[in-house]
Amino acid sequence: MFKLKKKKNKKEYKLVNPGDEVLAPCAQDVYRKAVVISYQEIRNNPTLRIKFKSGNMNFVSAQLCYKIVKGIAVPLEKPRTKIQKLCLWFLRRFGLAEV
Numbered sequence: 001m002f003k004l005k006k007k008k009n010k011k012e013y014k015l016v017n018p019g020d021e022v023l024a025p026c027a028q029d030v031y032r033k034a035v036v037i038s039y040q041e042i043r044n045n046p047t048l049r050i051k052f053k054s055g056n057m058n059f060v061s062a063q064l065c066y067k068i069v070k071g072i073a074v075p076l077e078k079p080r081t082k083i084q085k086l087c088l089w090f091l092r093r094f095g096l097a098e099v
Contacts, residue, residue, distance in 0.1 A: 016048070016067055016076060023066040023073060024050050024058075031066070046077075 016022060016036050024034040034050040037057070041047065046062035066073040079085045 016062075016065075021068060022048070022050065022076070023068060024048070024052075024060050025064050026052065033068075048076075 016039065018036050018038055020036050021033055022036055023031040026032045026034075032052055034052050036048050037051055038049045039046065039062075040049065040059075042059075048060050048062050048065060049057065050060055050065075051057045063075075063077045065076050067076055068074075074088070075084065079088055
C-alpha cells in the first residue's frame with residue numbers, strides 16, 4: 001500500500017591522495033609502510049602505484065591496502081559488510097578518522 005523511500009548515500013568514498021602513507025602487502029601475510037605515488041583504475045579496479053622505503057615501486061590493488069589513521073588501520077575499499085560499516089561509523093562518530 002505505502003512504499004518506503006530509501007535514502008541513497010550520495011557521498012563519494014574518498015581514496016588516498018599521492019604522498020599518503022599506506023600499509024601495503026609486500027609478501028605473503030607481510031605488510032609494510034609505503035608511500036602512494038599515483039592512483040589509477042585498471043579494468044574498473046582501483047590500483048595504487050606505491051614506493052617502499054627500500055626504493056621498490058609496485059602496482060597494488062587498493063582492496064589489499066590499509067590507511068593508518070590515528071593508529072588505526074582503515075581499509076581503502078568502500079565498506080561492503082555491516083561490520084565494516086559499523087566500525088567506520090564508530091570511527092567517524094568519535095572523531096577518530098576522516099575517510
